[in-house]
Amino acid sequence: MIPIMAWRNVWRSPTRSWVVISAIALGIWAALSLTGFATGMMKSYVNSAIENSVGHLQIHAPGFTEEYDLKYQLPLASALEGHLQVLPQLQAYSMRTVVSGMASSSQGARGVMVKGVEPEQEAAVSAIREKLVDGEFFPEMRGNGVLIGQELAKKLNLKLRSKLVLTFQGLDREITAAAFRVVGIFDTGNTPFDGGTVFVEREDLNRLIVPQTDTTTVQAELVYEVALLLHDVNEVDTVAALLQGALPGQEVKTYREVSPDLELYESQIQNVSIIYLVVILLALVFGIINTMLMAVLERIKELGMLMAIGMNKLRVFSMIVLETVILGVVATPIGLLLGYLTINYVRENGINMSAYSEGMASYGLSQVIYFDVEPGVYVQMAIGVFLTAILAAIYPALKAIRLKPVDALHSF
């Protein structure tokens, strides 16, 4: 009987109840949309990092990534290939030689990371080929072609077929400089990446870093970085463990470890959605308390009568709590549905943030954000609302049971 009474009590003031229900639904919708936006932004950031060159996994010799010292070499390319080709989870891999150096043109100079890649392998792992806005992805030509980002092209005033000089240390630590010709210009939408990374062919780079006097090093076997792309990103930890077993003493890192900020970003998203939810729910608490308090105060005589005829305090208390929970229970599916529809729509169509494109690009974010949320967030929201309703009901419910029937009735 108490649930029935609570349900009917809620609908005694339909306008008032709908105001509260709308507020809760709006709150859920807003919290979901904000979370969707933040998650979408994070995924866009992580995905663009993965696509641009990080891949899902990377292998380096220990110490290499600290100062890019060429003495930290990976095992021979042919040996690595043997380990990689047996992994069924692997979609593609790219072996690279990476040096830190300076790019200069007649216009000036910039510090850059030079990535020496094998075109076919690289195209299968990263999206650089798709991000070309000019030129071609390493066309057939005789030696020393370079792909540069649009940002670098702008800063160094380079165009297709311009000459670019790359200066770096070789294996013997002597400074080497070599002229390259721009064969393609890419735009990943990430300004720091586009301004600080160039791609050349590994063959060319290996030839430059191995001194002519060195006759023991086999150029084609020289590798400093392997980037791997998996069929399923969720297998990243499993494959990392497998590779670590196959290549003891080498450094196998997932994309989260390669860019610790990616992991931080992923973990922050959880916090961000909880913060949004808590703030919104706190704002809702006031409205709920106020409404329920009114609902109690205007029924003082009725509640007094209920207690006079034998309804005990626990029952009165639970009836008020239940009435509040009903408001939440009605609102939650509405809010969740609205949020789901919004997220789904923006997941398909995206929100164009081009008004802020430069600001976004300088942080490595793409202009179009596609909403996304983890399924667990929906459950999190529902639980949050439920707890909030109970919390907000406590004060009005206590108020109700503190009534003395004799004071409430004033009728004898």
Add this chain to the structure above:
Amino acid sequence: MLFTLAWRNIWRSRRRTFITAASILFAVLFASFMDSLQRGAWDNMISNVVNYYFGYVQVHQNGYWEEQSIDKAFLLVDSLDKISMVEGVEAVLPRLESFALAAAGETTSGVLVAGIQPEVENEMTDLRSRLVEGQYLSEDDEAVLVASGVAEKLRLKLGDTLVLISQGYHGVNAAGKYPIKGIAKFGSPDLNKQMVYLPLPAAQYFYGAPGMATSLALKLNNQDAIVPVVHTLRTQLDTSVYEVMDWEELLPDLVQARELDTAGNVIVYFILYMIIAFGIFGTILMMSKEREYEFGVLISIGLQRWQLALSVWIEVILLGLLGALAGILLSMPIVYYFKVNPIRFGGEMASSLEKFGFEPIFPATFDMQIFLTQALYVFILTAVLALYPIFKIRKLQPVQAMRG
């Protein structure tokens, strides 16, 4: 009279007034706090890069900023001295800047080499106070001052030799060896990992650009001087040769990123206030319903509808402003506390913030305008919501209302 009526009515249901005001207080408190922190973080970042390096206004040869090429360096001719005469300009800092490859021992790194006049530079950027080790440069030194991030990356200590390799003016080869005289720490992570300072004459020699500079950074009296100074300079200087840029033009991504971040927060505040609005609306709804009888009586005894409506309208707005005022009074000490004791981040959070160019210290900005903005939001919100009882009163039939 109407005001008194409104004021006393507010205190008729104290409990309801307190709860409604508390919801507004919460929104105002949260929004002012977040806004102050966010503003603080950006102000700190901008002051780190603008005050401590770029300056509010810079003068270059036309096209330099777009290309940042040393080939766009210009001669420091006497006619440029008049810049320092412009009202609002306190100091003119000539610089010769370009990228170079820095090598030390076995490692290399790309750096930004800035040739500076040590004493003038210090006047604006307070570079000397940023020293953590060693000594400040003097005009005729053949030595460098490096940022602590550069020193760390290249594993350099005081007195070690730094090799700089670059391309000089009009493509000449530039190479030099310099002892490290001082190490300075910058708040801006971007600056901290790439700055290498040389005295201007040494830099001019290094880049093969005697008597030249790539930019003039201007120290101004205060921020308000930016607009007039830029205006004056654009009329006084030959704009076919020189470009005059303020910091917002110099650093457009920074400005946009700040706008983006602000826009994001504004959306959150908007949602927060929307939810609070529903709560206030609920209160107004109940109030109008339970006072219907009283409204009927007041109209019957001769109060004009508009007077009654005005009184109720004032009542709702007073209620809102009461909450806003309480929120502001409560947030002021909190914001002030975080201004004096900035929030510090550590660990991975700090390194991530640094990657995005933020010093991992967030001092709150204490600006009355932030609080007043929140009060304005509440005012607009309640002014709109209070239209509901006005609408009700307009259609009220006294006889029916009094029949209950």
Add this chain to the structure above:
Amino acid sequence: MAVITTKGVEKVYNPDKIPVKALKGVDLEIEAGEFTAIVGPSGSGKTTLLNIIGGLDRPTAGYVEVGGEDISQMSDNTLIDFRKEHIGFVFQAYNLIPVLTARENVEFVMLLQKRSRAERHARADELLKAVGLEDKVDKRPAELSGGQQQRVAVARALAPKPTFILADEPTANLDSASTANLLDIMARLNQEEGVTFVFSTHDQRVIDRARRVVTLVDGKIDEDHHR
């Protein structure tokens, strides 16, 4: 056998500030099967006495026995259960639970007593029939007239088979016809079923039909008429 016994009941309000003595020693015995009106002018202590007999308030001194149990020292929760089992209430207004139908209202206390569904149903129908509302069982209070609402209240008060029914000005809001109708039903229940009724009233028509009239003046029993 006395269903209600009060001995030297006193009630002082505001004992700390300006004490007001509402009851100054009331000795009263009400036997099973009585049909008793308690009357008196405003401020005579009538309300206080009814509150105390109904277990809604406690005496400052003296003691109250209902069905042989001293209720003046019971804890709040015990009192709630005691009222539920032993006392039926009919108030002058706000009697029924607005969100429940007539039948649900009658069933409500039995539900609190955890009676079975079938028993509740049968008894509710029987009682509503007894008050002449067998065709209104599924109506909500708002759909019933004032008199009908009070008859539902009487049916509900009877539902748990209480020791007696306490009715506070049950006819205060009713017109003459409804008043007569309600009194007929109460009198019939009293005579045929032996239900004990104690009610307060101002209404001369009600007083005329009472078989015992207790008059309170200034917190004391002034007159006690048996007819």
